[in-house]
Amino acid sequence: MAQPQDISTTVLGADEIILNMGPQHPATHGVLRVKLKLDGEKVIGSECIIGYLHRGVEKIGENRSYPQFAPYVDRTDYVAAVSNGLGYCEAVERLLGVEAPPRARWVRTILTELQRIASHLLWLGTHALDIGAITPVFYTFREREEILKIFEKYCGARLTTHAFRIGGLQYETYDGFEEDVKKFCRDFEEKVDEYGELLTENRIWVERTRNVGILTAQDAIDLGVTGPVLRGSGVRWDIRKAFPYAAYAQFEFDIPIGERGDTYDRYLVRMEEMRQARRIILQAVDSIPEGPILARVGKVIKPPPGEVYHSIEAPKGELGYYIVSDGTIQPYRLRIRPPSFINLEAFDKMVRGHLVADVVAIIGTLDIVLGEVDR
Amino acid sequence: MTDEQKKEEQKPASPEAAKPAAVAAKPPAKPAGPAPEPLDNEQVRRLRARFAATIGEATLDRKQAIVVVARERLRDICQYLRDEEKFDFLTDLTAVDWYDRSPRFHVVLNLYSFARNERLRLKVPVADSCPSVSGLWSTANWLERECFDMFGIVFEGHPSLKRILLPDEWKGHPLRKDYDILKQDTDWVRENLGIESGQ
Numbered sequence: 001m002a003q004p005q006d007i008s009t010t011v012l013g014a015d016e017i018i019l020n021m022g023p024q025h026p027a028t029h030g031v032l033r034v035k036l037k038l039d040g041e042k043v044i045g046s047e048c049i050i051g052y053l054h055r056g057v058e059k060i061g062e063n064r065s066y067p068q069f070a071p072y073v074d075r076t077d078y079v080a081a082v083s084n085g086l087g088y089c090e091a092v093e094r095l096l097g098v099e100a101p102p103r104a105r106w107v108r109t110i111l112t113e114l115q116r117i118a119s120h121l122l123w124l125g126t127h128a129l130d131i132g133a134i135t136p137v138f139y140t141f142r143e144r145e146e147i148l149k150i151f152e153k154y155c156g157a158r159l160t161t162h163a164f165r166i167g168g169l170q171y172e173t174y175d176g177f178e179e180d181v182k183k184f185c186r187d188f189e190e191k192v193d194e195y196g197e198l199l200t201e202n203r204i205w206v207e208r209t210r211n212v213g214i215l216t217a218q219d220a221i222d223l224g225v226t227g228p229v230l231r232g233s234g235v236r237w238d239i240r241k242a243f244p245y246a247a248y249a250q251f252e253f254d255i256p257i258g259e260r261g262d263t264y265d266r267y268l269v270r271m272e273e274m275r276q277a278r279r280i281i282l283q284a285v286d287s288i289p290e291g292p293i294l295a296r297v298g299k300v301i302k303p304p305p306g307e308v309y310h311s312i313e314a315p316k317g318e319l320g321y322y323i324v325s326d327g328t329i330q331p332y333r334l335r336i337r338p339p340s341f342i343n344l345e346a347f348d349k350m351v352r353g354h355l356v357a358d359v360v361a362i363i364g365t366l367d368i369v370l371g372e373v374d375r
Numbered sequence: 376m377t378d379e380q381k382k383e384e385q386k387p388a389s390p391e392a393a394k395p396a397a398v399a400a401k402p403p404a405k406p407a408g409p410a411p412e413p414l415d416n417e418q419v420r421r422l423r424a425r426f427a428a429t430i431g432e433a434t435l436d437r438k439q440a441i442v443v444v445a446r447e448r449l450r451d452i453c454q455y456l457r458d459e460e461k462f463d464f465l466t467d468l469t470a471v472d473w474y475d476r477s478p479r480f481h482v483v484l485n486l487y488s489f490a491r492n493e494r495l496r497l498k499v500p501v502a503d504s505c506p507s508v509s510g511l512w513s514t515a516n517w518l519e520r521e522c523f524d525m526f527g528i529v530f531e532g533h534p535s536l537k538r539i540l541l542p543d544e545w546k547g548h549p550l551r552k553d554y555d556i557l558k559q560d561t562d563w564v565r566e567n568l569g570i571e572s573g574q
Contacts, residue, residue, distance in 0.1 A: 051540035056556075058525075059549055063556045094437055097409040221489070224465055224514025235489070242492055306411050308437045309485055309496065311466075322483065324471055337467040337485075345517045374540060 016044065021359070023052050029126065029363065030370030034347075041355050046348045050341075053374035061334035066092050066301040067166055069334070074160040076336060077372040079122050081161045082115035082151070083314040089164045090245055091310035091321035095303040096166075098296070102289045104168035105247040110181060110284045111154070111163055112246065112312075113277040117188070118147040119315035119367075120270050120277075124195060127267075127364035131208050136198055143191050146184050153180070167297035173288075181285045185278050192274055199267070209263040213350035213362040216261055223346040226339055227317025228273060229366060232258035232266035239313040246312075251283045263365040270367075302329050309337075316340050316367055336375060340368040411436035418460065418495075426452055431500075441496045446482075449499055449506045453484070457511055462486040462495055465512035468519060470526045474552040478502040480528055507533040525550035542567070 022033040031052035037045035057076060061069045073088045074081035086108055093100060100108070121144040125137035148158040153174050155163045164170075199205045215225070220233040230237060238255045240248040256272035258265025303325040311320030317339030324333040343366050350362050414435040419442065422430045429452065431443030444452050456462040467485040482505045484497040499505060507530035509515040519530040520539040527548035530536055537543060546560045564570060 051538075051542070054540045056549060059554075059556055062550075095409075097437070221464055222513045224512065237489060304410055306409065306436045307441075309439060309467075309494070318466065320467060320485070322467065322469060322485070333471045335467070335469045335483075337469075341517065341521075342514055345514060349513075 019356070023049075029368060030373075032344075032363070032368070032370055032373070034359070034363075036351075036356065036359065038356065041357075043351050043354055043356065043359065046351050046359075048344060048347055050344070050370070050373050053370050055375065057375040058334055058336060061331055063330065065329045066303070066331065069331070070164075070166065071160065071162045073336070074162055075371060076338065076375055077119075077314065077316060077319070077340065077369045078159060079369055080115050080119040080315045081159060082111050082163050083119075083312065083319065085162060085164045086112050086246065087310065087312040087314065087319045087321055089166050090312065091308060091323055092166045092301065092303065093295075093297075094310050095306070095308045095323055095325055096297060096301065097304075098167060100168040100295055101292045102247070103291045104164075104293045104295075106284050106288045107169055107173060107293070108164060109247045109251075110281050110288075111151070113281045113284075114147045114150060114181070114184075116277045116315045117274050118144045120274050121147075123270065123315075123364075123367045124267075127361075127367075128199060128205075130360045130364045131205070133199065133202070133205060136195055139191070139195060139198075143184075143188060146187075150177075150180050150184065153177070165294065166301055168292070168294035170294070172293060178285050178288070181281060185282050185285075188278055189275075192271060192278075196271060200271075206264060208358075208361060209267060209365075211260070212263040212354060212358050213365055214260060214262045215346060215350055219349060220261065220346070223342075223349065225317065225343045225346050227313065227315070227343070227367075228266055228269045229317065229343050229346065231256065232269045233261035234258055239311055239318060243311070245310075247284065248280070250287075251280045253277075253280050263361055266365045300329060302327065311337065314339055316369065316372070317343055336372075338372045338375060340366075340370075340372040341375075344368050344373055409437050411441075414440055414442075416440075421460075422452070422455075425455065439494060439496060441498060443498045443500065446499050446501050446505055449497075450508060450511070452497070453508050453511050456486060456495070456497075460488070461490040462488045462493075464489060465508070465514050465518075466494070468508070468515055468522065470522050470528055470550075472526060472550065472552045480526060482522070482528065484508070501528060503527070504529040504531055506531050507536075509533055524548070527551065 017038050019036045019038050021036060023031040033049040035047045036043050057072055060072055070088060073084040077084055121140040125140035128136040151161050152158045155161050155171055215233045217233045217235050220230050220235060234257050236255050236257050241255060253276045256269045258269050305325055305327040307324040309320055309322045311318050319339055320337030322335040323331050326332040351359055411434045414433040419433045426448055429445040429448045433442045464487040466487045469483050471481045471483060473479060478500045480501050482499040482501055486495045505528055507519055509519060517539060519533050522528050523530060523536055524538040524541055525548055545563055547554055
């Protein structure tokens with residue numbers, strides 16, 4: 001639609017205007033405020049103002065014991081709590097030098113991939129809604145509900161699940177867990193195609209997303225973006241392959257990438273990721289090993305002094321935990337590397353030269369969660 | 376510097392040395408757990424050959440490579456690592472407050488190389504300012520702003536160093552160790568939120 005053109009001159013000699021968008025705006029997915037510098041309807045500059053949801057999560061981490069802090073991480077990226085928990089628990093396990101038992105790793109993989117599908121479904125529904133396609137959101141929430149039901153049956157919570165514990169799992173899978181997961185996967189295959197039928201070749205959708213918010217591979221690396229945004233720009237990189245964690249090394253799956261790095265490519269990448277996640281779940285659910293679900297970590301978790309950086313491929317990108325231990329029961333320093341925060345930094349680069357209407361498409365395609373941006 | 380290095384080396388050793396006596400009483404002896412060890416590989420040697428004394432201690436902690444570098448040549452070292460050693464991706468930039476040490480802070484850069492599929496962590500001891508690497512990696516722009524916001528470390532050469540998560544007028548840097556968890560800028564809260572306390 002809007003081709004980036006020379007933006008150095010102001011058409012018709014009109015004055016530039018500053019438009020304020022948010023922090024309360026339905027299309028900013030939370031409390032994001034964007035200041036746009038406009039020439040007519042064209043964006044010639046932007047500034048993101050963030051921090052409205054800052055709760056000092058890292059400071060809280062330094063003042064809680066390791067297990068006490070685990071529920072807090074669910075509240076950073078609150079639409080993918082299971083993934084946050086996996087990253088944190090594995091980081092502390094690495095700091096301790098223990099590994100979760102195989103059964104725990106398999107169940108973790110299944111739940112995390114279900115969470116990836118749930119997160120992408122939420123993204124797809126709201127992203128389409130922002131652009132003007134109202135139908136998909138009803139379908140995607142229907143399927144997301146099925147995943148949340150599995151979470152609820154497993155650990156009693158739907159959103160801020162706190163599903164994992166340091167060293168493995170607290171809960172054994174419930175009776176019928178495998179059947180529920182298989183049933184979801186069986187039904188889900190044609191559901192993804194159904195969303196695709198609504199959007200992939202929909203002329204309005206293609207017009208609104210093709211060539212919008214282009215990010216070249218070089219820019220993507222320079223800007224440090226990760227996850228589907230990086231892959232949409234054609235960089236085949238996924239932490240599940242680069243540094244396998246949980247049980248990912250055991251399963252076969254592909255890493256989809258885009259060609260042009262535009263909003264449409266990122267849409268295709270996330271759609272394919274949902275299919276691949278289903279593939280991983282099906283392989284995992286058929287091969288859950290028997291055995292204990294919790295490694296021996298002791299009642300008091302007191303990692304030896306030292307530090308660790310551990311990251312996982314969360315639905316939004318690379319979610320990393322950098323923990324420095326001084327040998328006490330509390331972390332000396334706990335840093336969360338937030339994918340949404342760093343991906344949002346690319347917003348300015350992507351939005352320049354586009355129309356105001358495309359701004360919501362670009363915010364949507366970055367798939368940010370303000371709880372994680374602001375922490 | 377040398378004193379500090381010694382302290383770092385001794386630190387992990389001492390609790391383990393103390394452990395066997397305590398553990399001996401209880402039969403299920405726990406493994407001592409991972410500890411940092413010195414690192415000396417090709418890459419570190421190349422760095423040392425090129426940047427001599429500005430490269431400090433190199434360690435391997437939990438199988439992760441960590442190199443301490445001096446702030447004076449940080450930008451040159453980063454440029455070399457980015458262009459010649461192919462560490463083209465800045466994963467994260469943050470800081471740690473060692474309030475009883477001198478210099479007080481460690482700025483921590485987490486680098487990643489797509490070509491080698493390797494990570495490298497640089498630690499830069501700084502007192503209150505550090506050269507900015509935002510000219511090398513655009514991603515450092517916001518990360519350095521966050522670091523400034525939370526720790527008050529000034530990044531020299533940063534294009535627009537201002538607060539990012541906290542309000543611009545906020546006083547204090549919350550992730551410093553001498554900033555209590557219940558502390559806040561009460562004046563700001565009273566003025567802008569019209570309440571006595573945010574607690």
